[in-house]
Structures are given as C-alpha cells and as structure tokens.
Amino acid sequence: IDKFDKGMEKTRKSFSDKMNELFAGFREVDEDFFDDLEETLISADVGFDMTLALSDVLRDEVKMKNVRTGEQVKNVIIEKMVEIYEKGQTELPTIKINEDGPTVILFVGVNGVGKTTTIGKYAYQLKNQGNSVLLAAGDTFRAGAIEQLEVWGQRVGVPVVTSDAKSDPASVVYDALKQAKEENYDYLLIDTAGRLQNKVNLMKELEKINRIIAREIPGGATETLLVLDATTGQNALIQAKQFKETTDVTGLILTKLDGTAKGGVILAIRQEMDIPVKFVGLGEGLDDLQVFDPEQYIYGLVK
Numbered sequence: 001i002d003k004f005d006k007g008m009e010k011t012r013k014s015f016s017d018k019m020n021e022l023f024a025g026f027r028e029v030d031e032d033f034f035d036d037l038e039e040t041l042i043s044a045d046v047g048f049d050m051t052l053a054l055s056d057v058l059r060d061e062v063k064m065k066n067v068r069t070g071e072q073v074k075n076v077i078i079e080k081m082v083e084i085y086e087k088g089q090t091e092l093p094t095i096k097i098n099e100d101g102p103t104v105i106l107f108v109g110v111n112g113v114g115k116t117t118t119i120g121k122y123a124y125q126l127k128n129q130g131n132s133v134l135l136a137a138g139d140t141f142r143a144g145a146i147e148q149l150e151v152w153g154q155r156v157g158v159p160v161v162t163s164d165a166k167s168d169p170a171s172v173v174y175d176a177l178k179q180a181k182e183e184n185y186d187y188l189l190i191d192t193a194g195r196l197q198n199k200v201n202l203m204k205e206l207e208k209i210n211r212i213i214a215r216e217i218p219g220g221a222t223e224t225l226l227v228l229d230a231t232t233g234q235n236a237l238i239q240a241k242q243f244k245e246t247t248d249v250t251g252l253i254l255t256k257l258d259g260t261a262k263g264g265v266i267l268a269i270r271q272e273m274d275i276p277v278k279f280v281g282l283g284e285g286l287d288d289l290q291v292f293d294p295e296q297y298i299y300g301l302v303k
C-alpha cells in the first residue's frame, strides 16, 4: 500500500465520513445542499475562503452542466478542488537548484513542528540521489537542537557544522557556507531557531542569516522552506501568515500528515497563500518525506 495513501487515512476517513453524511441525505442541488456542503467543508478544515470559492464555482458549474445526481456533484467537487488548488500550475512543485555553487536551503518554522526531522529526511533523499550534503545547526537557542541534528547527521552519514549552544546562529551559518563552498558541497541545509513568541528577535535573526547567505551566495538562499505541523489545523495557517511577514518563504512542508484528521488544512493554506506545498511528512522514519502531489491528495480525500 502506498505510503501517502496510508498517511492520509485519518484525514480521508474524517473527510469522507462527512461527505458521505452529506450525500446520504442528498435530494437535489438546491440552496440547502450548498449550505450543508459549506458546513461540511469548513468542519473538515478546508478553510472559509476555499469553501466559498468552491461553492461559488460549483453553483456555476451545476447550472451550466446540468449536474443532478450525487455522484455527478461529487465529481465536480473533485475537479473544481483540483482546479482551485492548482491555480493553473499543473506541474509538481520542485526545489530550485543553484547551478553555480551549493544549493542553500533555509528551514524555518516554530519549535516542535518537525524541522530537524525533516532536514534529516531530506538530507537522506538528497544523499541517495548522489548529492553531497552539509547540514548547519543554526538553531542554537533550543536546548538539544544541535545534538538532535548531529544524531540525524550520523544516521544519514552527512557532516554537521555546529557551534556552542547560545552562540550567534549567524556565525554557524557563515562557517557552514564557507565549508560548503570550499569543499564543493551540492547542498547546504540550514536549521534555524523557531521562537515565534519573540517575533522581533526571530525576524532580526532570520534577516541576519539571510544577509550572510546573500554575501556568500549571489541571490541569497536558493529556497526558504517553512515547516508546518498539519496536526495543528488552522494554527498552521496562522503560522504560515506570520512567517510570510518576516521572511521570503518559497515553499511549505506539511509534517505529521500521518497522525491527523486535519489534512484538509492544506487546501486552506493553498487558498490563502500563494506558496506551494513542496513536501509532506508521513512519519518519523528516514523514508517518510514525499513530494506533494495535489491531485493525488485531492482524489485521496474524496475517494
């Protein structure tokens, strides 16, 4: 059984239970039906904006195509969800590559969302694809964060640049950039501290790190990936908005999709922000990070 399908089980079950309930009482596509549909989608964490957008296009589609049966309505829902999600971008999102030197990827996100684990998993993937990978322990704030990244480095077999706890993360980043350039690493993955409680400090720290990267790598970080915990539902969306204000996020990673019924939040996030979800986390193991495929996800939801 496919790992993604298995990881999506809880979300799918909660989503399809709600949809089945909706369609069990289906009579015709009238205003009552749309009210119930909107309620169903919102309770499935799809978010207010996505729900309204979907309900609007459905109304038009139902008129135009003369949709009548429950099965037809379901199919139109899937089709329209995919269209709204893709916003015309039908290719899978990729990670950019810096052709002229190390590809530098900055990982940001609140403590506990799964940042360090995600870096470990991604380093493992990159290494298996034949790349040389260096990690930088830029979270010098959280107790244990440096050691935790070192453990992942050992597991995966990639070196980790560290400094003493409580030291300036910018200096670790600087050392790592130097080493990555001198030793021709393909990838440098940088862990950062995630204190959103102290927004000003976080912003200053990320700004400083970004300045240092921009000095060493023309154009700055190749990607800035925001890691979000899917189990937190709408909170993940709030975090995404807050981080977007402080730094130029180029992609999202939704972790812990395996442990939640709230996976519908991916739709909410997509609707409100123009940042693609690039990966999803489906477990705690090395193999549990996957490129996010919106069609697979949406068909899985309603299946």
Ligand code: GDP
Pocket: 109, 110, 111, 112, 113, 114, 115, 116, 117, 118, 148, 255, 256, 257, 258, 259, 280, 281, 282, 283, 284, 288
């Ligand atoms: P950080 O503080 O953001 O660096 O978070 P960690 O990487 O330490 O992860 C916090 C916890 O979440 C750990 O127990 C991880 O094993 C767990 N975790 C991370 N990603 C996933 C995932 O995709 N699925 C599951 N089930 N657990 C995860």
